[in-house]
Amino acid sequence: MVKFKYFILMICLIGCLAACKKNEPVDDYDPTPQFKADTAAISAFVKTNNIQATKDASGIFYQILEPGAGSVTYQASTKITSNYEGKLLNGTVFDTTNGTPISFILGNVIVGWQIGIQKIQKGGKIRLIIPSYYAYGTRSPSSLVPANSILDFTITLTDVQ
Structure with missing residues (x-):
């Protein structure tokens, strides 16, 4: 009986070790070249359209149109309500609230919003011009937004909780 227990233990141990796999990256995509291309495209867009935008340390460009009032310290769990319009750099509108505010949890929106809001x-009210890395990256969330798209949002923050 003791030999049987050792036999079963040995089989379990071998099975566990056989199931182990090296941590291999799922995707070896390097976002740096795309980020540099996005930054150059945004810089040219801002200059061409005479937009008084500031480049954040993250690489997001923003223009504060109205600062708003309050002293909220934002957390990932902060609920924001906003009117917004999202466009591609070519001017194509891919999303808008059409004047009807929508609520989100800050931690559930794209990173560009999390930084900019x-x-x-x-x-x-803020305008955010977001490199694809801080938006949807190599994913295409819809037929209106191709992969690696730079996004241009104008956002009015109607409520913060």
Whole structure:
């Protein structure tokens, strides 16, 4: 009986070790070249269209149109309500609230919003020009937004909770 227990233990141990696999990256995509191309495209877009935008340390370009009022310290769980319009750099509108505010949890939106929204308070309005890395990256969320798209949002923050 003791030999049988050792036999079963040995089989389990071998099975566990056989199932182990090296941590191999699922995707060896290097976002750096795309990020550099996006930054160059945004810089040219801002200059050509005479947009008074500031480049954040992250690489997101923003223009505060109205700062809003308040002193909210944003967390991933902060609920924001906003009117917005999202466009591609060629001017194609891919999403809009059409004046009907929509609520989101800040931690559930694209990283570009998570960075940019924190620059304004309730009642504020901001324009964010977001490199694809901070938007949808190599994914295409819809037929209107190709992979590696730079996004141009104008956002009015109507409420913060």
